[in-house]
Amino acid sequence: MSERNAILGRIREALRVAATRPGSHPTPPMSSAAAPTPASRDRAAGKSTDGFARWLPRVGAGFDELAAAFAAASKELRTDFHVLELEAGADILLGALRDAQGWQRVASHRDPLTTRVAESLGLPVLWTEGGYDPLELERCDVGITACDLLVAQTGSVLVTSASAGGRALSVLPPHHVVLARREQLVSDLPEAFRRLQEKYRQRYPSMISFITGPSRTGDIERILVLGAHGPKQLTVLVW
């Protein structure tokens, strides 16, 4: 407690002198606050989030445009993204992947979207809710999860420990498959944060993650390698 008070005390002491705003150095006197910018006025008016969208990359509207944007981002990120007509399409697509990649074991969590699809593969399924052995999960070939949202602007998948079977399921198996409904595709990051707050305001899950493409690194000569620690492959199916 005393460290806390000591640090807060030093902060309060320091803040007694007003700071110079960036961009207005070295103009004296230091105490005069610079004129409010559009951004700070928005903030004062309590509409900060809406403001951000106009600086960030432009995104279209309506499912088709958003899906096209998500597809374009996915191509750059090397995410496999498919828009399906029917849920049955997921079974067919995953069945083909199972055969092509020789999946032996599947990991998933119980969710209206995932349960039936995971079981349809006809392989042993490790369900993560209620706890599991990490070594077992590590041996699974694929993790199939639901998600909260898909973000068209950045090609991101938003998962939480509540919506995607915990923290490790979406990142430990070498292949991550995400299942989503059309209405989960949103335009941009400000919108994603707004929905996130609406959904969880009362009780936030302990982990919230924007996944943007498969795991990647450029740490050796800045050359892109996929699957550094997390999944080498990310497949997103929407219907």
Next chain:
Amino acid sequence: MTAPATQFKAAARTLAADLRHRSLIQTALGKYEVKRDEMKARFQDWEGARQAAADIKFEAINHLDRYLEQFVARIEARGTKVHWASTAEEARQIIVGICRDRRARRIVKSKAMTAEEIHLNHALEQAGFKVVESDLGEFIVQLRDEAPYHIVFPAMHLTRGEIKDLFERKLGDAPSDNPEVLTMVARRVLRQEYVAADVGITGANFAVAETGMISVTENEGNARLTAALPRTMITLVGIEKIVPSLADLALFLPMLATAGAGQLLSGYNTLYGGPRQPGEADGPEEFHVVLLDNQRTALLADAEQRDALHCIRCGACLNVCPIFRNVGGQTYGTTYPGPIGSVITPHLRGLQEWKHLPFASSLCGACSEVCPVKIDLHHHLLQHRRTARAAKPVWWEKLAFRGFALLVNTPWLWRLSLALGRVGQKFHGLVKGTKLDPAYVWTQSREAPALAGQSFKAWWRERGRGTTDHGSTGRRTKDQGPGTKNQGSRVTSHESRIPEERPRRSDDGRHGA
């Protein structure tokens, strides 16, 4: 000269002449620049975004006490234990203490510059724990037993060949120097560590006051695993990482990725708000957040340079800095290299001992121009110089400036020295670049510009006389076309199309006379 200054000068001299280093850095940063510009161009208004980000950080830092208290109250409500550390030593003790209490043996760590700042790995190893860095770049520099080269790209100074040799020596496994193969070697080694580790340590890029969460940005998924599998999770975070509201991240996350790595968004941007909650499948049983001051409040007390605390550690200023690009990251001998390092290190470790860093700058301002939160970096560098000299004047410098002032304020002395210089430079070639050269400090590594045969003033006077005395001769004759034989007809017709040009030009000439 202080010890760090001597070290800096020696290392800088070697690296600046190292062509291999130069080509590596140029290639790596060349790729980065292309992607960064591409992503910036996708923003509807990058400058607007910068201003908004600067305003948000200004708000956060200038009400830091309030936001910190809010952050702590919210994150504790979800069962997190928050620790406060005034110094690096206290932070080390807290973290070592937690590991001891949990009877931990193995610790897995994701990238955290704050951990470098307090030399956490060393302290943990001294206390008998095995610590493994899980970020690939950090893993590589840890195997080499050295400090990260760059705050975002720790192993940027190594070739794939060097990394292959390293893996062969230390891991006994390196089938080829293909980056993909090498990455998979590290992946295999580190996978064991996540599952076996008792404690996971991470840093944080942001701390959200509104909801009480820390935000971690990464590309590899190593921090995700570090925060998922070990039973205890510890996050070390500088108190300046605060942002007021959750939605602020909608702006900061893409800006960090764009400025820092030329990505629109990094691979994983993850918020952690507590340990495993009731009903969740996994996650640590305990979550500790260690809030680190370590001189940040001293920087906060400097109202003029307080905005240096806005830094989101994107590394953009390093990437554009001509000094960084020539001398390399490890030369600085600091946790934070590059322009931001030269601004904050004097605050963190003492101005007099580290003043050589702000002096090692061309003051080109490239850093201030790219900084996504608009920190006035080069202004601060200049101010450090001023403060350092005001506190500790150097007698010969004062004398030299007084001499210089006398020289430029005394016309006859100035003319005399120029005349002497013009004579002197005829013989300069004999000693140029050798230790006998009076200008050796300059000429040992660069060409000295020659004094022109005629001063500007003399030329101006002569030219003025020329216009008055000879009317349309002098400079104008060249443009006149019809008057000179070797001008083509094209020029003539061009001239005739803009006749109004002529009177104006001769007016100018008369002004000069």
